[in-house]
Amino acid sequence: xxxxxxxxxxxxxxxxxxxxxxxxxxxxxxxxxxxxxxxxxxxxxxxxxxxxxxxxxxxxxxxxxxxxxxxxxxxxxxxxxxxxxxxxxxxxxxxxxxxxxxxxxxxxxxxxxxxxxxxxxxxxxxxxxxxxxxxxxxxxxxxxxxxxxxxxxxxxxxxxxxxxxxxxxxxxxxxxxxxxxxxxxxxxxxxxxxxxxxxxxxxxxxx
Amino acid sequence: xxxxxxxxxxxxxxxxxxxxxxxxxxxxxxxxxxxxxxxxxxxxxxxxxxxxxxxxxxxxxxxxxxxxxxxxxxxxxxxxxxxxxxxxxxxxxxxxxxxxxxxxxxxxxxxxxxxxxxxxxxxxxxxxxxxxxxxxxxxxxxxxxxxxxxxxxxxxxxxxxxxxxxxxxxxxxxxxxxxxxxxxxxxxxxxxxxxxxxxxxxxxxxxxxxxxxxxxxxxxxxxxxxxxxxxxxxxxxxxxxxxxxxxxxxxxxxxxxxxxxxxxxxxxxxxxxxxxxxxxxxxxxxxxxxxxxxxxxxxxxxxxxxxxxxxxxxxxxxxxxxxxxxxxxxxxxxxxxxxxxxxxxxxxxxxxxxxxxxxxxxxxxxxxxxxxxxxxxxxxxxxxxxxxxxxxxxxxxxxxxxxxxxxxxxxxxxxxxxxxxxxxxxxxxxxxxxxxxxxxxxxxxxxxxxxxxxxxxxxxx
Numbered sequence: 001x002x003x004x005x006x007x008x009x010x011x012x013x014x015x016x017x018x019x020x021x022x023x024x025x026x027x028x029x030x031x032x033x034x035x036x037x038x039x040x041x042x043x044x045x046x047x048x049x050x051x052x053x054x055x056x057x058x059x060x061x062x063x064x065x066x067x068x069x070x071x072x073x074x075x076x077x078x079x080x081x082x083x084x085x086x087x088x089x090x091x092x093x094x095x096x097x098x099x100x101x102x103x104x105x106x107x108x109x110x111x112x113x114x115x116x117x118x119x120x121x122x123x124x125x126x127x128x129x130x131x132x133x134x135x136x137x138x139x140x141x142x143x144x145x146x147x148x149x150x151x152x153x154x155x156x157x158x159x160x161x162x163x164x165x166x167x168x169x170x171x172x173x174x175x176x177x178x179x180x181x182x183x184x185x186x187x188x189x190x191x192x193x194x195x196x197x198x199x200x201x202x203x204x205x206x207x
Numbered sequence: 208x209x210x211x212x213x214x215x216x217x218x219x220x221x222x223x224x225x226x227x228x229x230x231x232x233x234x235x236x237x238x239x240x241x242x243x244x245x246x247x248x249x250x251x252x253x254x255x256x257x258x259x260x261x262x263x264x265x266x267x268x269x270x271x272x273x274x275x276x277x278x279x280x281x282x283x284x285x286x287x288x289x290x291x292x293x294x295x296x297x298x299x300x301x302x303x304x305x306x307x308x309x310x311x312x313x314x315x316x317x318x319x320x321x322x323x324x325x326x327x328x329x330x331x332x333x334x335x336x337x338x339x340x341x342x343x344x345x346x347x348x349x350x351x352x353x354x355x356x357x358x359x360x361x362x363x364x365x366x367x368x369x370x371x372x373x374x375x376x377x378x379x380x381x382x383x384x385x386x387x388x389x390x391x392x393x394x395x396x397x398x399x400x401x402x403x404x405x406x407x408x409x410x411x412x413x414x415x416x417x418x419x420x421x422x423x424x425x426x427x428x429x430x431x432x433x434x435x436x437x438x439x440x441x442x443x444x445x446x447x448x449x450x451x452x453x454x455x456x457x458x459x460x461x462x463x464x465x466x467x468x469x470x471x472x473x474x475x476x477x478x479x480x481x482x483x484x485x486x487x488x489x490x491x492x493x494x495x496x497x498x499x500x501x502x503x504x505x506x507x508x509x510x511x512x513x514x515x516x517x518x519x520x521x522x523x524x525x526x527x528x529x530x531x532x533x534x535x536x537x538x539x540x541x542x543x544x545x546x547x548x549x550x551x552x553x554x555x556x557x558x559x560x561x562x563x564x565x566x567x568x569x570x571x572x573x574x575x576x577x578x579x580x581x582x583x584x585x586x587x588x589x590x591x592x593x594x595x596x597x598x599x600x601x602x603x604x605x606x607x608x609x610x611x612x613x614x615x616x617x618x619x620x621x622x623x624x625x626x627x628x629x630x631x632x633x634x635x636x637x638x639x640x641x642x643x644x645x646x647x648x649x650x651x652x653x654x655x656x657x658x659x660x661x662x663x664x665x666x667x668x
Binding site for chain 1: 637
């Protein structure tokens with residue numbers, strides 16, 4: 001009798017502890033449980049419309065520093081990820097990883113051809129916000145801010161966002177992976193007039 | 208006498224229980240996760256449209272309406288697959304009842320999802336302007352949207368400028384015509400009782416002291432969103448008192464209401480919801496929380512209450528109607544292209560490239576200005592009437608510098624002009640940097656040491 005009770009008690013205790021431990025760690029398992037490393041699909045051309053569609057699929061998803069994998073369920077599947085650790089495996093891209101995928105770039109910085117990465121493909125790409133700002137890499141060039149149009153970018157040393165639309169008051173609607181508390185979405189911003197931000201353009205658009 | 212169990216067997220049962228329990232616990236969590244993944248919703252169709260409404264046109268100007276439609280079928284990763292889109296605009300002369308339908312035409316083969324329509328001269332040249340909305344659909348996706356969302360109940364209004372005053376700003380000299388303001392408030396960055404906080408996050412640029420306002424008594428209130436509180440400087444006070452607020456702690460705009468209550472417009476929301484406007488009393492108690500109809504960029508007070516500028520409709524939408532919180536549908540139905548001013552009348556702002564058009568509308572009369580600049584114009588931070596004058600704060604920029612120009616205009620032209628350095632070290636709500644109260648302009652600025660509010664007294668005749 002005592003043996004059975006001991007077995008039951010320890011079993012239940014272990015189940016509870018395993019649940020608590022596993023569930024607590026779950027929010028850091030988005031990448032492990034969902035993402036893949038499939039090869040990108042080369043494409044012969046890209047359009048700004050097409051890149052807008054890629055960006056819109058990431059809308060309402062999460063943000064992960066150093067990340068680059070998301071689904072399309074309009075919520076952050078790993079909310080509250082530690083903001084100081086790139087290795088937590090949460091959902092979402094960071095600002096530069098998001099831009100890399102939306103601009104459909106290649107891992108080799110010397111390669112300006114077009115690569116379609118799946119949403120669930122875990123990839124960040126070789127660029128930081130600062131390197132985008134500098135126009136680093138074969139596909140990227142700096143551009144006058146006053147000439148920027150939709151799906152061009154505004155980049156600072158620490159952040160990059162893509163122009164989605166222009167508002168009548170001269171602000172821009174920017175689609176961006178902003179931060180853990182924000183996720184990825186469209187917001188009105190005033191980056192264009194800020195001296196911290198420079199204009200960046202992906203080259204090779206068909207339209 | 209009972210013989211004791213050997214010590215190894217005494218621990219065997221609990222160990223077996225722990226092992227079995229751990230395996231069962233981990234396995235059940237894994238199964239639950241796998242089930243959750245299997246039940247993840249599939250990739251959905253994308254369907255959205257952007258449109259820059261020509262809110263103010265000039266006589267003789269050709270008026271084309273363009274809608275960029277973004278769409279892709281669900282479960283198709285190929286972003287270039289797109290979809291077929293079509294639509295129509297419904298146009299009428301302002302003040303008339305019936306809308307005429309004009310089919311939207313697709314662009315070239317490279318821009319199949321840019322739909323355009325030209326407004327007939329007979330409408331575009333009408334003195335009172337015209338009103339319109341568009342209906343766009345992607346039949347294959349079963350998707351349809353109305354732009355602006357209020358449709359026939361709240362169409363875009365495009366006004367024609369009559370006898371507008373042309374003001375050529377020329378090439379801007381950055382750093383010239385600076386004016387010093389009186390410093391009313393300062394809070395260094397930090398977590399102390401009188402300090403302002405910066406949002407925490409890897410790779411986040413500095414974000415803090417999100418917005419501010421000044422009430423009729425001269426009290427300055429700064430939204431210290433990172434600390435989820437308000438910093439309040441009574442007139443003449445050197446140090447602020449802080450008032451806790453239940454806000455999300457992310458970028459937000461704010462406005463002091465006509466009754467002294469405080470409105471905070473959030474920029475982030477729960478999944479599936481739009482950002483909230485929260486109303487607080489003087490002590491920080493939340494009185495109401497109202498969901499906005501669309502994503503929003505700013506909140507301002509009108510004689511009838513608070514309005515938010517909503518996108519993609521680009522409409523000022525009331526968050527209450529007849530004093531009662533408005534549903535999202537009601538907000539859309541009451542949206543307007545113009546904003547009612549506390550001083551009476553309405554204001555319309557339209558910046559396009561290096562030209563800025565502003566109209567003060569009162570009934571059938573309109574006073575308007577058309578400003579051109581050889582230096583690029585960014586956002587209009589503030590546009591308010593002051594007596595018979597118009598006060599504008601607009602950012603001018605080139606690729607290495609940006610600053611604000613404060614312009615006071617009357618019916619004869621530019622009355623006063625000075626510049627302010629950007630002082631935008633920390634990010635705020637996009638249009639949270641300037642307010643006009645009484646005869647003074649107030650600005651919220653920041654440097655690496657802290658956030659401040661300065662006052663600039665404007666000359667008024």
